[in-house]
Amino acid sequence: MVTSALGPRVLLRRLREVMAEPETAQKRLDKIVVLIAANMVAEVCSIYVMRPGQVLELYSTEGLKREAVHLSKLNVGEGLVGTIAGEAQLLNLADAQAHPAFKYLPETGEEAYHSFLGVPILRNGIVIGVLVVQNRTRRHYTDEEEEALQTTAMVLAEIIASGGLTDVARDVAADISHVRSHHVKGDALADGIALGHVVLHEPRVVVENLIAENIPKEKLRLDGAIEQLRAQIDELIDGTDTRGGEYSEVLETFRMFAHDRGWVNKLRETVETGLTAEAAVERVQSDNRARMMRTPDPYLRERMHDLDDLANRLLRILTGQIATASRGDLPQNAIVVARNMGPAELLDYDRTKLRGVILEEAGHGSHVAIVARALGIPAMGQSEGIIDVVDTGTPIILDGTVGEVYVRPSPEIEKAYADKARFNARRQAQFAALRDTPAITRDGVKIDLGINAGLLVDLPHLRDSGAEGIGLFRTELQFMMAQHFPRLDTQVRHYRGILAAANERPVTFRTLDIGADKLLPYLRQVKEDNPAMGWRAIRMALDRPALLRLQLRALLKAGAGQTLRVMFPMIAEVHEFVTAKAMIEDEKRYLKKHGHKIPAKLEVGAMIEVPALVWQLDQLLPELDFVSIGSNDLVQFLYASDRGNPRLAHRYDPLSPAVLKTIRAIVLAGQKHGVHVNLCGEMAGRPIEAMALIGLGLTSISMAPAAIGPVKTMILSADRVKLWEFMEPLLARPDHSLRETLSSYAKSAGIRLI
Template sequence: MPDHVPGPRALLRRLRELMAEALDPQTRLDRIVREIAKNMVAEVCSLYVLRADSVLELYATEGLNPGSVHLAQLRLGQGLVGTIAASARALNLSDAQNHPAFAYLPETGEEIYNSFLGVPVLRAGRTLGVLVVQNKTKRIYRDDEVEALETIAMVIAEMIAAGDLARLIRPGMELDLTRPASFRGLAFNEGVGLGHVVLHEPRIVVTNLFNEDIEEELKRLDEALGSLRLSIDDMMSRREVAFEGEHRAVLEAYRMFAHDRGWVRRLEEAIHNGLSSEAAVEKVQSDMRARMTHMTDPYLRERMSDFDDLANRLLRQLMGRGPEMVAATLPKDAIVVARQMGAAELLDYPREKLRGLVLEEGSITSHVVIVARAMGIPVAGQLKGVVSMSENGDAIIVDGEDGTVQLRPQPDVEAAYAEKVRFRARRQELYRELRDKPSVSKDGVHVDLMMNAGLAVDLPQLAESGAAGIGLFRTELQFMVAATFPRAEAQERLYRDVLESAKGKPVTFRTIDIGGDKVLPYFRGAAQEENPALGWRAIRLTLDRPGLLRTQVRALLRAAGGGELRVMLPMVTELGEIAQAREIIDREVRHLSRHAYLLPTTLKVGAMVEVPALLWQLDELMEAVDFVSVGSNDLFQFVMATDRGNAQLSDRFDPLSVPFLRVLKQIADAGARANTPVTLCGELAGRPISAMTLIGLGYRSISMSPAAIGPVKAMLCELQVSRLEELLSAALASGGAFRNLRRDLQAFAAENSVPL
């Protein structure tokens, strides 16, 4: 091969001409590989395309046996080509046949070639195929030759993604781009949704691939980079951005990337090779993503999301676009697919069109998951790779009951899930028939089934679910979905709407529970904490910032004028915190009274049992408050010392284990001794088997998501509480801490025909 080869610009110009000609797909591919071989003075140029069955099929070749086209095949990971496809990394070899991965395909006649250069055909980090050049002489291809072949591979990737090869696909030999994919993650909210993908951050489609003027493209890139850097500097100089903490670190990472000379140099090289500025960004981004997803260092892999965001910002700068709004063109059965998103962003989508939410990251306590649960849509999370594998409009199924997602499902899979949805609908119809029936067990034990809420969208479900009231109104959700602190008037308006919608049913308002994992971006008072779940949050924060609590209490008192007001304090650790909060509440009562406001006729103050320290103050606690509510989510993670947002630990410990049930029993018994009402509001209350267990422990009020009330009531109506109490009493007293109590409870339900 000569030392100097014609530059890739001439080849790209020739490829553009070929793509514009009225050619059938196979002829176009044949001409493309011929032009590549000619331009690079290669004796062989071959294109392999990845099929849905993970087989790389030879689609075109110049130099190998033409009869092997569409017959020669390699499995993913097999041979040099399969190795490139599996690793998304180029291979540059002077003696290919002695490489340990070499696999000889006799039908191709490639045994006489020694030098080998193969690059992955990448789009959005996904491998769609492999492009190869070969020569008889032994040599290592130069870096500029590797770069040229990667640039051409990027153009071919866009051809594949655009469907240009559709006429060459034989039945049963679909391309990888359209193959069904299954993902298993974590179930964040129950339900099943069938619909079509809506990417929360739509992939920007680059249509202008080639440049006419290198200097003009370099100028465009430089101007866009300048604007990008200015926008980042502007963000970092704003007063509302803390000068320390996690947000600052993220912006510093953005700024580091934006000024990285290596990144800019790769962009400029791609432009010199004939790509437009937009195509250069797309190529470098795709190359970087493919490399970083194969790295084992979790820190470096996490930085990929920072890089992706920056590259997308640069693309929008170059293409003159603002953030894309998809709500206007949303399909009627939209399933939003995102790496992660904010709670307010989900509310931008019209509820009537949403069928589900799929998160590549996230946890069950993420703000967006809490809002999705309030909206009653199925959610699955921790699904690595689902974003890059999805395209807008792809058919998709999200199963929020087992945390699975089926992307581009086969017809039989889709039919099975459609039947599951119909079954759930029939079951929900049965639950609706129970709505107005009393929540009483077979042996006459009455249990109040309350619902959890936090937003205006929850309120219609109070009547629809047949809930006895709102056992937990999370007031912080109003703060989480707002751009700034909600003013007192806005808070009062929401609280009044909640009370009016309740129509006399009890409503328990939890005072603002921010901090920990509930970070408000506009709240400048919070510093970065190593262990935020145990840090400055909830009642600790509001007692230190009494203005927040005073404003909220005043709004609650005014909204509840003439009726009953129930206020609950979260994250209480010591009884002194209750006394301090009561002083603030009493001061606001006196203030409103002096100004002749209508006050609540009844004011009840309660506390949440979430911190284990309260377990040694239970009798004093029951005397100090009007009611108690057990926050089982936090209490469980603190008692078991397990981070509930950690996917590795999510299923490690069972909340229906003997030790934790003893804790719950202890709280219920203390409430009974003091005649203080006790409610449990957490994930435990919303599942029939755990709700059954709570009733057996003595809980007569439990609060859950509206969708869970029907299944729990159906269980309760068939339950003999006295028999269950005998089972639990014996189990908790036996000392069998290692006993599989969940299995015993399931057996009890089966023997007594209790539906779970």
């Protein structure tokens, strides 16, 4: 076969002309196969489309028998066409009938043809069809002919996916939905069920202009964009402290790929086939994805993500499209999908439309997971590969209770989950009925239940949940959402609004806990190898006293004439607390001196989250009014286990004897010194963990608002004295976890763990 002198560029333009004609979808396809056959000097051209059940159906042909259209079908993996679809790779055969995968379909009349060239029709690396040309003469097609057919297939995929073939587009959309139906399992980060449509946190770049008008100009555009990409990556590396560590390796990987000659040469060759620079990038990356998605090697699959990132950066340069979605303009019932994100990024989204969050990498203890639970947004993490199988607008169901996602669910699954969502709504109604019921155990012990919050809009949860106060108010969220450090009057208004909305219920303000993964865009910070144990929270505040003094002054002014509770995070030694407490006294004197009213009552406390502080309680507790156990950091520091590391997410259990004995020691120290002890970590929000905490002697815990109902239900069915009698000997065990033992006890004792 010899390609036409007109070449693929003319074919691409003719395809566009055909699509603009007022014809039925079938007639358009019939014209397309004629055009391709003529341009490629082929005696046969056929288009197969993926149908439900992973069946490839002959949709149009030039050269085979017309009566075979819509009759001839092959399963994926069956015959030559099925082999191409299954492997997402082309087949170039001089004698097709001699190939072991060849399957004779008598209705087609293809026995007269020997030469065979077939390529997959790919959309984002997913096979949606197969394009084939055939000739009678036995010969291998040239590299140029392979390239021409692949380019044509890429444009055909874009035409179908964009709706250019209206009737077929509906069928193919349904087919892709079936082919790409997926059930993805991960970690349940925040309870709840969400039915909606995907919004990609980092959406794929939309390529609208596919066909080049001026190939030399497109090559110059591509070369310029590649140079710009390389400069961006060089600037990123050169402007960052990258001495060792994974971060450095990631950046160097980007640099390596950006300078890879094979990749760049492939892009330039693809432009020469008649595509624009951006279409060439998309086609090369789609080919790479199709290949790498089918490899079992996790290292190669991870490189696919690297190449995706690199290609998207290059596409954004070429198209001028922004990197992130407009988060304030969400569609209804949006479910955001991302590799990972910070807590402030989640807060950017319109919560009236946001129904759920799915993350590839985040673990249960990550701050974005904590924020999702605080907001009552169903969330799932460790969702490996989810980004590979969705696009913006993809129908999706998220079960944040068990950690499962259904991509393009069947009607049966959708109905089942709609019923489940209604059941959950009824269960929430039952919890709501307990709103005004005190949380008192069966043996008469009152348990104070508070919520964790971080923004003024969280305050309705205080009323709706029936909580008795805010056990932890994260003041840093206001700072993370701001474009610059909030001024004194701005902070005062914010804190006054919180106290007013709490309506005399107690609010415990935690001073700024920034650093680690909670960064302020306007505050320069040096990269640290271990940020969770680095310059953060009270350490930063004491080194930058002006920031802490400004916040303390704002809190004191906001609490004028009222009860104000302030606690300092990340205290590691008594001296740090004493120093911070002295700043409060200085600010009180300053305000009095200048005629300002101060709080009628001031209570100052500390968070116990650094294990070293457990051995200083006899010195610390006489200095303060209350303590709050931050179980998230306390557990990770006890085990030297990064709570955000997916490999360690399930390695250590907070219901281990070591953790429970530590919490028991803090409770006993509080009783000894007459100091109130609260726990505000994630342990408090899960009924079985909350049960253990109450057994240990805690009478005050705070949690995400959505957890109040299940935890209160547990408390009302528990007997604390009997619970402790059961638990006390368990603490001496060398067990990895007491979870199953406690769960069995709850069942036998009639304690409701919902």
